[in-house]
Amino acid sequence: MALRTSSGAQYARLMGVGGYRPRRVVDNAEIVTYIDSSDEWIRTRSGITERRWASPDETIQMMSVAAARKAIERAGIEPGQVDTVIVSTVTHLIQTPAIATTIATELGAQGAAAFDINAACAGFCYMVAMADALVRAGSSKYVVVIGVERLTDLTDIHDRSTAFIFADGAGAAVIGPSDVPAIGPVVWGSDGEQADLITQTEPWDTAIPRHERGGPDPVAQAAAVADDPEGSAAATWPVLRMNGNPVFKWASYAMAKTAAEAMDAAGITPEELEVFVPHQANNRITDAMFRALKLPEGVVIARDIVHHGNTSAASIPLAIETLLESGEARSGQTALTIGFGAGLVYAGQVITLP
């Protein structure tokens, strides 16, 4: 008996991207009311001038659906044609069920295969790699991938090393069959030896529910802690901590090597590259990677972090959408994407912009 196996499209491509940016704009003047810092310090250390913080109604579900609807519309397909939904997030605070299932249903992709992954700030590139493989293997035809975070739910707004960086938002893409090569080989991996560089401080089983800490708003929570510094609010709600300098060094140099390998794997030289979209972690990391990669001056560089902060898994699709909408980049251009973050995990690939 010969077992039948699946076979899919020869190539896959990004067919459309879409983003959702929370309404509330938080500028550096507000941030410096929470941390001992200055607008100038924040801008020179990170490039960030403002970021978006989600309001209570801008949930993981709501932002994901809004971003994915735009991506599906731009891809020119119907929601019912989507047969797989993958969500990457580290801030969906309900572990089970995966939020991908209810997102698929609300999108109108009822019945699609749906699951969540945790690859932190590398999540989008991890999902593109998986979607590319699913489409080419014939397991799926149209995959929706969504990077979505409410990082402010796990931000200590008095932490000088993270409060000005973390932000909220969602970015989605549709990946489907292509007649021509449009997603290069992924170069990815992890380094558990450095797991302690970016972590959640407390496990959930010791956490005090958010509503007991002043509500689903980081400012109200910080106020509750300030009112009662010895109380339970201060004690055990987890936050994300980051050891900035070693992360900066790893991201700037080890990741430049990974990015170069992704270009090599795709057979693209720096001169052929048109757009560089690294995870929007910090403009200084982007600058250091750009120098280390020796990219030509004409390459368009994503700087979405300036206005939207670091949105982890959402940052790359949000940055792509910004470049396409502003006209700085255009459909059909060759772009290098690379994500890197808590784990440590990383993934990079060359893509053709949708």
Add this chain to the structure above:
Amino acid sequence: MPTTEEVRSDLAEIVNEVAGVPVDDVQLDKSFTEDLDVDSLSMVEIIYAAEEKFGVSIPDEESKNLKTVGDAVAYIERAAS
């Protein structure tokens, strides 16, 4: 074995490239943060470039002690010998 002046001169080139500090300002008695206005992220970049240039390893906990150009030059000379 490079002389102290050669190490200082090579390090000055790195500091210039990373942080835009004029090469002649990078003297042994100068503090990176106080005198040369090098911030912590630029310091990470300078340390990395110095590791590559001089073939030495400068662990994170050591780099915190390198306050002046002279501290860094002395560390590199010790590590390279």
